Amino acid sequence: MNIENQVREAIIAELKRQSEAGQQGLRVRTGEAETITIEGQVNLDELTMAVVGSLAGGP
Template structure:
């Protein structure tokens, strides 16, 4: 089982969610690295990754 893709999607989705709430700015222009500016709620990010590993949405 390849876990990399679900974890990657979960991380990006959570960062986008946090950016939508105004806590941080997320710039993913292009296909390379992303740029973040602001505060990241690490606990929420961890929960998103754990959810992805458990097979959650």
């Protein structure tokens, strides 16, 4: 898997996790491979840590 796909998957997974946790009224809908619709607030610290973790080989 290339780095772009790793980052893309980490972003989507973390946004969905935040959405499912009910944080900030966040709603996420994935569309085509290059699109995602986000409504609500995103915790950028958690998103950043998820992306960095995925690049470092974390879950």
